[in-house]
């Protein structure tokens with residue numbers, strides 16, 4: 001079968017990498033850029049590091065700080081207006097998944113005809129956009145290496161994806177120093193999201209030898225460092241390992257896709273505003289229990305990066321240990337484990353299950369075919 005592998009063409013990584021932004025922009029002949037971020041990143045002082053470097057290289061810039069969590073797609077138009085007003089020739093996204101996804105989408109919408117809503121789906125964007133540079137401030141989304149942007153449609157109460165090779169940034173700058181101040185609950189939720197990217201891409205029906213290579217290292221790095229990063233936020237070694245893990249998991253899922261855990265997380269994220277990483281973590285053990293039969297071999301192989309001794313156990317017994325390890329990890333990281341903690345009730349399940357069945361883009365990658373009845377059972381198990 002013919003497979004395609006692609007990723008961001010240039011990645012600058014390591015402690016202090018963010019300070020290279022000025023020279024990176026200058027080397028591309030750009031004199032005016034727009035930083036796209038949110039107010040949290042500005043308050044945390046993360047944007048000032050970027051600003052100092054741009055100033056030192058003589059780059060002029062504007063700042064769009066109107067990105068909100070789970071951003072509505074309408075924000076893209078606000079951002080494009082500012083690109084035009086500032087006459088910016090490049091966008092620099094600084095933040096977690098939300099600012100980076102708005103940056104990628106605004107960069108292409110600065111060139112393509114509105115409205116953005118017509119481009120939800122796969123390969124629907126006609127033309128490449130302005131160049132974008134993405135600088136993640138969490139070890140989570142991997143957006144700096146994916147051709148995907150996730151935006152909220154408030155009208156339909158759904159999170160929708162735009163997938164296009166034109167969403168790849170020109171450059172990703174991956175600097176673990178930007179994550180040193182993340183509070184433990186954010187480290188936990190975003191880190192679990194990254195771990196789940198690795199697990200889902202590894203067990204996707206579209207996994208290849210190349211994506212497995214990225215996912216295996218991603219899972220190992222994240223699983224073995226996330227507790228330290230959670231407990232000792234200033235541990236630069238753990239933060240560096242988490243940042244690399246999230247990057248590699250992003251490369252894996254950009255090419256192999258994520259599966260039903262993310263599909264289940266979208267309706268509860270959109271409807272009950274459960275943070276993406278928490279929604280994924282909450283669904284993970286229940287979806288794995290369902291998916292195991294679709295790819296027993298791969299789920300059992302997770303024992304290796306998890307460091308689980310397998311001895312004389314058969315594959316089903318090994319998978320039970322893997323699920324136990326995931327439960328233990330989520331407990332250690334104090335991620336909420338029940339939908340009812342967020343106000344979800346039994347009467348909501350039919351509507352949520354209908355929502356999952358609409359996420360066909362991800363269910364197409366799932367190792368086991370999902371039916372509506374199963375979707376209801378899986379949500380009920382997570383209540």
Ligand SMILES: [Fe+2]
Pocket residue numbers: 141193194197262276280
């Ligand atoms: Fe995710």
